[in-house]
Amino acid sequence: PTRHAGRGGLGAVMGSKGLKAIVIDITGAEGPEYADKEAFKKITRRFNQALQKHPVTGQGLPRYGTNILMKIIDDAGALPTRYFQMGQFEEVEAVSGEKQYEIIKARGGKIGHPCHKGCVIRCSRIYPDKNGQYLTKGPEYETIWANGPNLGINDLDAIAQIDRLSDDYGVDNIEVGNAIGIAMKAGVISFGDAQGAIDLYHQIAKGTPLGRIIGSGAITTAQIFGIARVAAVKGQSLPAYDPRAVKGIGVTYATSPMGADHTAGYTIATNILGLGGKIAPLTKEGQVALSKKMQVITAALDCTGLCLFCALMMADEPKSWDDLIEMINARYGWQWTTHDFFVLGERVLKIEREFNLKAGFTPIDDRLPEFFYEEPLPPHNSVFDIPDEEMQSVFEL
Template identity: 60%
Template structure:
């Protein structure tokens, strides 16, 4: 891949541990759990891979278990042992293996960062409100890659929208979700979106590549229509599975508990969230 984002990780003694530990993994099993030992985080990452566990989900799950008192925040060995229990299929392992939402229910933890029972990645929706809209309304659950509003909220890519305010976030997330659904359908890496958002000729290059490969004649409007078609199909599936607009919501504590240092809450209303897929 021309992006070349993969690599290898060696511990402090020079021994191979796992693939290069990715950003979300470092956050989920690191800062999210109060763990600052990179070798331990890499070991957990390897265990996650061996057991077929998503690192974001398991990091959030371990943190919820820590919140419940199953282990202490910052205890790297305890986190490693808990992931090993998942691999063993023990009683506690089966609870944790079902994710953060189930773990929270079993242990009575009320503040669990999930949407549609899928754990949130590293960006808090109170201070990056565009990604909060994506978390709430993407068909898959709290998926940052479905509409990466961080690009515009924080990085200034494709324009700027104030991350701390609700204004403009619905339109931002909607457009990004449509574009991402289309790009995902081509098999292209989502990271090409950074270039596409900022360079008109790069988007045209993508169209030329698709058209040349498929013998098609797609325009920008066709790509937009493709993204909307994909999202409508996904939402139809969800509706038939019993999900409603009530599932397109963040947990209440994000709306009620201000997050330092900006001391803001998630300000996009339910009525505004319901407009994301109104196209």
């Protein structure tokens, strides 16, 4: 299965330099050096055992993958539907993780596929077509949302085909899904038109006039079709959680350096899943501090090379933080403490913030699109109401 560097334009930078791929040949490589290899292996085993025992990383993700979230987020009224018009999809069962599991098992696909040889979470899967032939990996929750409920589409096979096309054509299917949502709002095709959405992906690859518009992303698509209501921050489209129903993630979208990035400070863990405590998703109180803390943790965790999903277990297991620091020290021979880990995260965020300021971003870019503040989202009929001044405290590191 394919693996991706994710969103944010890295592929566009590679393309602009004529760089198609990076291939690493490890033949004859000696591997990394360890200050204390035996200690590192012992701590790693303990850390992995904690991952395997946790209900999310040891049960939910291996069985249902990231799409375990579909019904959870829908139940919370936070699933953006038909391009952020409502928070629940009436046909959510048809695109749920449970339904995806049934299809994969019935067709002889693979559940619990590891992204690399040492992965113990194994949240990926192999999705076959109706003839049992490989179609795509996953698809992941974000892909299914962006090209499913977001477009009023309830066909997992069509979404899996879109996922395969997005891999083959090299596009971000969250961004393209949002661009197609805008095209649907503009009447180019209708909500629910799966074949029409597939055709638009093909048009991107063919370079037709319409394909070039959609392939340029949501903001360009909206500008050309005269749509003022665009769900994007710093040029990047929002992912699969409506910030009116989960206000912590709204703070992350607005203030994270890359723009609307759920992985930069995943408050869903606490707001919805109740990991590491609980802050109600609809309240204003505590959301800025929660997002800030999670952004710092994520920035540091990314530096270690650990999977972000490790943080889901770590939120519930305080001892795992000690294990993480011991792993770092056994690997490099350092004398780090948890304080050093948080300082690392703060330093990363400061550097990224400084880059944005030098690139011309201002506090105006650190907020959500206006309609999130003005349009109540069914079923809770809530709006995003955290003041800009309060969100600016995220940058006080």
